Amino acid sequence: MESVVIQGVELRLTPPDEMRWQWVGRQELKRQLLAAWAVLDEQDHALSPRLVGKPGVGKTTLASAAARALDIPLYVFQATMDTRPEDLLVTPVITDGQKLRYTASPLVSAMIKGGVCVLDEGNRMSERNGPRSRRCSIGGATSSPWSPASRSTRTATSASARR
Numbered sequence: 001m002e003s004v005v006i007q008g009v010e011l012r013l014t015p016p017d018e019m020r021w022q023w024v025g026r027q028e029l030k031r032q033l034l035a036a037w038a039v040l041d042e043q044d045h046a047l048s049p050r051l052v053g054k055p056g057v058g059k060t061t062l063a064s065a066a067a068r069a070l071d072i073p074l075y076v077f078q079a080t081m082d083t084r085p086e087d088l089l090v091t092p093v094i095t096d097g098q099k100l101r102y103t104a105s106p107l108v109s110a111m112i113k114g115g116v117c118v119l120d121e122g123n124r125m126s127e128r129n130g131p132r133s134r135r136c137s138i139g140g141a142t143s144s145p146w147s148p149a150s151r152s153t154r155t156a157t158s159a160s161a162r163r
């Protein structure tokens, strides 16, 4: 597992997901997502769009195909109703030797590596914990001072609309 050292602390990175799906039809949707992620100026941040649609309509596939078009790694965070804000960042684990080991979430790993992060089923998180929360905004997280690579992070939240 790859790790980086930030301010003297070793951080283990989550490996990227190997989804190599093709996006078929409706190319304008892929173009819209790529446009939302476009960074034209050094000071720009990519937008963090929310992909909404019925289950199985292809939201995760779309984000995966767009990441592939940009040729950057894809990280999928599977959100549940129990996902807490801190789960989106770094998880400390006590090892056998009673030491703390820190594991970066897919979002933080994407920030460090300059990849795409899909917050899959983000609608399952409670409003308090979700991407709109002030405590842990996905958009805000991309402005982390840790790494210049964080500027090139692209995020999307997918949400199933059961209508």
Ligand SMILES: Nc1ncnc2c1ncn2[C@@H]1O[C@H](COP(=O)(O)OP(=O)(O)OP(=O)(O)O)[C@@H](O)[C@H]1O
Binding pocket: 021, 022, 023, 024, 025, 053, 054, 055, 056, 057, 058, 059, 060, 061, 062, 121, 158, 159, 160
């Ligand atoms: N436009 C498309 N091009 C290629 N494959 C597609 C497309 N739309 C759907 N699929 C296929 O349909 C299946 C479901 O897609 P996917 O998992 O991306 O849906 P989803 O909207 O993320 O579903 P959920 O809401 O359950 O997370 C996958 O096998 C995917 O490859």
Ligand SMILES: [Mg+2]
Binding pocket: 059, 060, 061, 120, 121, 158
């Ligand atoms: Mg999905």
